[in-house]
Amino acid sequence: MESSSRRAFLTGRRAAQTPWEQFCRRMRRGVAGDFLDFGLYEGKGSARLTPSQGGDLRLAHALCREFGIVLALSGVNQADSLTGQSVLWMELDGSMAGCQPLPDDPGKWFVQPGTHLSELVDAGLTQFADQPGYLTVAAWAADRSLCSWAPGEAFRCxxxxxxxxxxxxxxxxxxxxxxxxxxxxxxxxxxxxxxxxFALAAEEPAAGFAALDRWPARYRLDALAPRPGHDVNLSHLLLGHGGDLGWIEWMVFEARPPLPSADWATAYTSRPPAGDDSRWQQASTLDRKVKTLFDPAGVFPDPGQDL
Structure with missing residues (x-):
């Protein structure tokens, strides 16, 4: 039998794997879901994972941290966020879906991130009746246009x-x-x-933004300053987060009146209103502080979605 050392001498040693190749090899070995490597372009890699269980998400997250790869939610506008970085796109399908009423808490539903909004409506969560039914609840929660209610009114969802x-x-x-x-x-x-x-929310410019008709920043720090009669709910910090601040594993909802459809004429755009440069700059500075607190190492997209 030919020895491995003789084989290596005759054929030449295989070049050492690049970090991207190492990342892909460990992903293929470790996940139960579907992993597809799109390859390298100008030295940066791109791949897609369709996870089949929570363990796939955790392994992907750990490897992205180890190799310096951005973990991004597929289906969210990332056009300007990933330049010059390798990225793993996470695509949710029916294997990470489900909406069940809580047995010990009537009127509340446990929802997995791959559940479509149409399924939530069928289950009795009528607040999503006028929302795009084809979206997963994870994509809805990341979309700033669909979560663009007035400051302090996140309770509506x-x-x-x-x-x-x-x-x-x-x-x-x-x-x-x-x-x-x-x-x-x-x-x-x-x-x-x-x-x-809380300290950021109590200071300017966030304290002043909370009195406006429309929250001008990316990240909804106004969740810490709800309307009178409503308590703070920390989960509302994730609404409209663009996939930039963390990965939602599951949610619990109660039924509410239907949410209004997004006003696309005034929805978030990449340009500030005319004569409003100062406020836009303040909002951008505030967003940078929030992003740094949540994700100092840049595991998730930055910024993730246009204003």
Whole structure:
């Protein structure tokens, strides 16, 4: 039998794998879902994962952190966010879907991120009746145009709790945080993050933005300043997040009246209104601070979606 050393001598040693090849090899070996490598272009790689279970998401997240690859939600406008970076697109399908009523909490539903909005409506979550039924709930939650309600009015969507995979790999459950319903900050990451976010929300420009008819920044820090009569809900920080701040693992909703359809004439655009450069610059600075607090290492897209 020919020895491996003789074979290597005759054929030449295989070139060492590039970091992208190493990443793809470990993804193929570790995930149960479908992984497709689109290859390299100008030295940067692109691939797609259709996960079949939560373990696929966690492995992908860990490897993206290790290799410096952006983890991006497919189906969200990422046109200007990934220049010069390798990226793994996460595409959700029916294997990560489901909407079940909570047995011990009537009127509330446990929802997985790949569930389509039309399925939520069929289950009884009528607030999504006028929303695009083909979207997954993860894509809806990431879309800033569909989550563009007035400052302090995120309660309209009926989101009560959300579990999010943070940039550092920890899982955090976000939910009500009012005086009479204080959800414990169960991770060290949250214990550090939440007070910093409250401090930002209490300062200018965020404090002034909360009084406007329309929230001008990307990230909905106004979730920490809800309308009178409503408690803070930390899960509302993820609404309209563009896929930039974390990965939503599951959500809990209650039924609410139908949400209004997006006003596309005034929806978020990449340009500030005429004569409003100062506010746009303030909003951009605020967004950078929020993004840095959530994702200092840049695991998720930046910025992820045009204003």
């Amino acid at each position: 009926g989101l009560l709790h959300a579990s999010v995979l943070m940039a550092d790999g920890s899982s955090a459950v976000l939910g009500p945080f009012g005086a009479g319903n204080r959800l414990p900050l169960g991770t060290l990451t949250l214990q550090k993050l939440v007070p910093q976010l």
